Amino acid sequence: MDSISMDAKELEMMALSLYHSTHQGYWKEALTTLRRNPGIHEMPINSSGDTLLHVALNDKKDEWAEEIVDEIKKYQSWSALGTKNNRGDTPLHCAASIGSLKMCVAIAEAQVRGGNTLMVEARNEKGETPLFLAALHGHKDAFLYLHILCPDQSRRLWKRAGDGETVLHCTIRREHFDLAFHSILMYKDDIVGSVDEKGITPLHILASKPSAFEKSSNFRWYNKLVYNCLIVKPLMGIPEQQYNNDTLPNWWKKSAQKTQTGGGENVTVRMMVAMVQRAIDLYIGPSQGKLRGYGATNQQKAGAEGKENSGTDRRESALFIATRNGVLEIVTKILRDIPGAIRETNSQGQSVLHVAVERRQPYIIEILKKDKWWDGLIQSLDNDGNSILHVVAKTEFQIQGSSALEMQHGINWYEYVKSMVPLYVTFLPNNEEETPEEIFLRDHKDLAQKSDEWLCRTSESCSVVAALVAGVAFATSSTVPGGNDDKTGKPTLEGQPGFDVFAISALIALCFSVTALILFLSILTSRKHPADFMKKLPVKLFIALSSLFVSICSMFISFCAAHSFVLEGKSMKSVLLLYAIICLPVSFTIVEFPLYMDLFKGTFMKIQPPYNLKRI
Numbered sequence: 001m002d003s004i005s006m007d008a009k010e011l012e013m014m015a016l017s018l019y020h021s022t023h024q025g026y027w028k029e030a031l032t033t034l035r036r037n038p039g040i041h042e043m044p045i046n047s048s049g050d051t052l053l054h055v056a057l058n059d060k061k062d063e064w065a066e067e068i069v070d071e072i073k074k075y076q077s078w079s080a081l082g083t084k085n086n087r088g089d090t091p092l093h094c095a096a097s098i099g100s101l102k103m104c105v106a107i108a109e110a111q112v113r114g115g116n117t118l119m120v121e122a123r124n125e126k127g128e129t130p131l132f133l134a135a136l137h138g139h140k141d142a143f144l145y146l147h148i149l150c151p152d153q154s155r156r157l158w159k160r161a162g163d164g165e166t167v168l169h170c171t172i173r174r175e176h177f178d179l180a181f182h183s184i185l186m187y188k189d190d191i192v193g194s195v196d197e198k199g200i201t202p203l204h205i206l207a208s209k210p211s212a213f214e215k216s217s218n219f220r221w222y223n224k225l226v227y228n229c230l231i232v233k234p235l236m237g238i239p240e241q242q243y244n245n246d247t248l249p250n251w252w253k254k255s256a257q258k259t260q261t262g263g264g265e266n267v268t269v270r271m272m273v274a275m276v277q278r279a280i281d282l283y284i285g286p287s288q289g290k291l292r293g294y295g296a297t298n299q300q301k302a303g304a305e306g307k308e309n310s311g312t313d314r315r316e317s318a319l320f321i322a323t324r325n326g327v328l329e330i331v332t333k334i335l336r337d338i339p340g341a342i343r344e345t346n347s348q349g350q351s352v353l354h355v356a357v358e359r360r361q362p363y364i365i366e367i368l369k370k371d372k373w374w375d376g377l378i379q380s381l382d383n384d385g386n387s388i389l390h391v392v393a394k395t396e397f398q399i400q401g402s403s404a405l406e407m408q409h410g411i412n413w414y415e416y417v418k419s420m421v422p423l424y425v426t427f428l429p430n431n432e433e434e435t436p437e438e439i440f441l442r443d444h445k446d447l448a449q450k451s452d453e454w455l456c457r458t459s460e461s462c463s464v465v466a467a468l469v470a471g472v473a474f475a476t477s478s479t480v481p482g483g484n485d486d487k488t489g490k491p492t493l494e495g496q497p498g499f500d501v502f503a504i505s506a507l508i509a510l511c512f513s514v515t516a517l518i519l520f521l522s523i524l525t526s527r528k529h530p531a532d533f534m535k536k537l538p539v540k541l542f543i544a545l546s547s548l549f550v551s552i553c554s555m556f557i558s559f560c561a562a563h564s565f566v567l568e569g570k571s572m573k574s575v576l577l578l579y580a581i582i583c584l585p586v587s588f589t590i591v592e593f594p595l596y597m598d599l600f601k602g603t604f605m606k607i608q609p610p611y612n613l614k615r616i
Contacts, residue, residue, distance in 0.1 A: 011040075011043060014033065014037065014040060014043070015043060015044065015045045015046075016045075017033060018030050018033060018034075018040075018045040018052055019045045019046050021033070022045070022052070022055050022056070022059070027056070027061060027064045030052060030064075031064060031067055031068070031071075034052060034068065034071055035071060038071065038074075038075040038077070039077075040052075041053070041068075041071070041072055041075070041077040041080035041083075042077070042079060042080045042083045044085070048085055048086050048087070049084075049085035049086035049087075050085045051080065051083050051085070051091075052068055053065060053068045053069070053072070053080065053081075053083075053091045054083075054085055054089070054091060054094055056068055057091055057094035057095050057098060057100070057103060058094055058098070060098055060100070062100055062102055062103055065091075065095075065100075065103055065106075066102070066103065066106055069081075069103075069106050069107060069110055072110065073110050073113065076114070078110075078111070078113075078114030078115070078116060081107060081110055081111050081114065081116070081119065082111075082116065082119055082122065084122075084124070087124055087125055087126075088123070088124030088125035088126070089124045090119060090122050090124075090130070091103075091107055092104065092107050092108065092111075092119055092120065092122070092130045093122070093124055093128070093129075093130050093133055095107055095130070095142070096130035096131070096133045096134040096137075096139065096142050096143075096146060097133045097134070097136075097137055097139075098137075098139075099134065099137060099138075099139025099141070099142050100142065101139075101141045101142050101145055104130070104134075104142050104145055104146060105145065107119075108120065108145075108146075108149055117151065118151070120146060120149045120150060120151075120157070121150075121151075121155060121157060123161055126160065126162045127160045127161025127162035127163075128160050128161075128162075129157040129158075130146055131143065131146040131147060131150060131157045131158060131167070132157065132158060132159070132160055132167055132170075134146055135158070135167035135170060135171055135176070135179055135183065136167070136170045136171075136174070138171070138174060138176040138179060140176075140178060140179050140182065143167075143179060143182075144182065147186060153187070156190070158183065158187055158191060159194070163196055163197045163198070164194075164195070164196035164197040165196045165200075166183075166191050166194045166196070166202070167179070167183050167191070168180055168183050168184065168187075168191045168192070168194065168202045169194070169196060169200065169202055169205055171183060172202055172205045172206050172209065172212075173205050175209065175211070175212070177212060180202075201318065203318040203330075204317075204318045204321055206318075206327075206330065207318045207319075207321035207322035207325065207327055207330050208321050208322075208324075208325050208327075209325070209327070210325045210326050210327050212327075213327055213328065213329045213330075316346055316347075317344065317346070318330065318334070319331065319334050319335075319341050319344065319352060320344075320346055320352060320355050322334070323352050323355045323356050323359070323361065323364050324355055324359050324361075325359075326359070326361045326363065326364060328363055328364065328367065331364055331367060332367060335367065335368075335371065339371075342368070342371050342373050342377070343373060343376075345382075348382050348383055348384075349381070349382040349383035349384075350382045350391075351377050351380045351382075352368065352377075353365070353368055353377040353378065353380065353388055354380070354382060354386075354388055354391050356368065357388045357391050357392055357395075357417055358391045358392075358395050360395075360413055362416070365420075369420075378420055378421050378422070378425070379421070379422065379425065381430075384430055384431050384432075385429075385430035385431035385432075386430045387421065387425050387428055387430075387436065388417055388420075388421065388425075389414075389417055389418060389421055389425055389426060389428075389436035390430050390434075390436050390439060392413060392414050392417045392418075392436070392440075393414065393436040393437070393439035393440035393443065394439055394443060402451075402454050402458075402595065403447060403450040403451045403453075403454050404451040404454050404455055404533060404537070404538070404541075405595075405598055405599065405602055406447060406451070407444065407447050407448060407451040407530070407533045408533050408534060408538055408602045408603070409602055410440075410444060410447070411530065411531070411533055411534040412534060412602065414436075414440060415534065418436075441530065444530065448528075448530050448533070451528075451533055452528045455523055455528065455537060455541070456523075456524060458541070459520040459521075459523040459524045459541075459544075460520075460524065462516070462520050462544065462545070462548055463516075463517055463520035463521060463524070465548065465552075466513050466514075466516040466517040466520060466544075466547075466548050466551070467513075467517055469509065469513040469516075469548070469551045469552055469555055470510060470513035470514050470517055470551075472509075472555060473506060473509035473510035473513050473551065473554075473555055473558075474510055476506045476509070476555070476558055476559070476562075477503075477506040477507055477509075477510050498561050498562075498564045498565060499561070501557065501558075501561040502558050502561035502562045505554045505555075505557040505558035505561060506554070506555075506558040508550065508551070508554040509550075509551045509552075509554035509555040509558060510551075511551075512547040512548070512550045512551035512554065513547070513548070513551035513555075515543075515544075515547040516544045516545075516547035516548040516551060519540050519541075519543055519544035519547065520544050522540060523537060523540050523541060523544070526540075535603065538599055538602060538603040539603055541599060542596075542599050542600060542603055545592070545596055545599070546596075549596075
């Protein structure tokens with residue numbers, strides 16, 4: 001029986017039966033139905049228009065999908081291999097999406113056997129080829145195999161027809177950097193200089209990925225170790241003439257020579273640096289060396305296609321995106337290779353320094369300081385007449401922690417930028433006749449009030465604890481364990497190590513608890529002017545918290561020292577276990593350590609990159 005001899009009702013019932021069988025995992029039953037009705041290979045069985053082969057592939061049932069392909073070959077239903085669902089996906093699209101190299105090979109070989117060698121060029125409703133989908137989902141093996149099958153590289157199967165995005169765009173965006181590396185090796189200039197319909201190049205996307213670079217990421221030591229151990233496996237199964245050094249362009253060879261001599265650098269970064277170099281070369285005008293693609297108004301050169309889109313481009317350049325995200329490697333390379341890029345402005349008339357200051361990127365600013373155009377940058381104004389100090393005054397961030405820390409960071413950053421500009425800039429009004437200080441006080445008024453309230457609540461709570469510790473410490477210090485000698489009046493346990501520890505720790509607890517109490521009261525009664533949040537109040541709070549922590553720990557040490565005389569002669573393991581349990585409440589002070597460390601960094605350390613900041 002075939003689909004031609006069936007009426008619509010029978011086809012509908014069979015599709016429903018296959019749907020329920022596959023949905024419940026009864027694939028053996030579904031395959032039996034297929035074998036009895038070989039003409040239904042192309043019949044959709046669900047609302048998405050999927051055939052039985054589509055469903056098997058999407059469910060990652062390779063063993064059943066392979067048997068379905070065998071049935072198709074047996075009855076020579078070659079058109080079933082090219083059947084598209086509602087999304088326009090063929091079975092090869094599905095196999096590429098899930099990264100099944102086994103099924104990609106099986107379907108491709110069946111297509112060749114059926115005389116159809118162009119199925120690899122089929123595009124779905126979004127204009128995506130199987131090759132593109134394999135790269136999009138990070139399936140390297142399937143991607144490399146499908147690349148070999150592409151008969152004509154000029155067809156640009158690595159490009160999405162809908163929006164012009166290439167596999168290099170999507171692999172960088174999804175951080176499949178090894179695939180990005182291979183795509184550059186295989187497609188070279190055509191893909192490195194590509195521009196999508198929105199005017200976005202791979203360099204723009206890379207500039208928004210600080211995690212791709214060690215210097216631009218907040219890596220801990222173990223993250224750095226893993227990062228530097230990452231390698232890109234060599235291309236396997238690709239004809240040598242497609243990627244060896246004889247066919248690589250000169251820009252790649254030069255970059256490879258530079259990175260090979262440097263040594264020790266992550267291979268993914270080496271690939272990205274080479275891509276940056278080539279992308280920069282593509283944006284340089286042939287005659288005057290004018291930088292293209294970096295200004296707010298420019299003409300973008302569409303890579304090897306040689307097409308230029310004239311007009312006003314309001315999109316941020318790669319340099320500005322890298323600055324905004326703190327990608328030091330890209331900023332450094334662009335400024336080194338294209339010195340004139342530092343003079344470019346965005347659509348708001350802001351310089352790269354405006355953006356660095358707005359996003360609180362001190363490392364980027366330190367790079368810009370070394371440029372000969374630095375004096376011009378610090379005095380530059382945007383379209384609204386705002387200097388970099390105006391930008392700082394307007395910018396608000398949320399910092400992980402308290403409002404007081406946020407206020408402190410804002411004042412520190414304002415003073416940091418203020419120290420760089422000439423004196424007249426601090427009093428320079430913008431187009432709305434507002435000075436930086438006026439803007440800062442106005443925009444941070446609510447934050448200052450919240451900071452005041454937070455400090456008061458914190459000081460009140462901690463002062464209660466400090467008073468309790470002081471009372472306990474005073475009572476403890478006036479009590480002598482073991483009593484006094486009736487004749488001499490001296491402590492009977494004097495001279496023993498445990499007694500000395502008790503006496504010293506009790507005195508320390510009393511002194512530091514009283515110190516903490518006085519400092520918390522001082523904070524409560526202070527005027528809390530915005531300028532005080534920079535150093536004065538944070539220093540008081542830091543010392544008060546430190547004193548409170550020391551007094552609590554000292555109080556428990558004195559207790560353990562006095563109690564050791566009661567447990568003298570007992571098992572040492574039991575004693576240590578008991579003391580560990582008793583001191584467990586002290587460990588809850590660790591909860592306050594993140595605040596404590598943030599307070600320390602903000603008060604005593606230099607300006608830090610905004611890894612814990614979030615733009616409002």
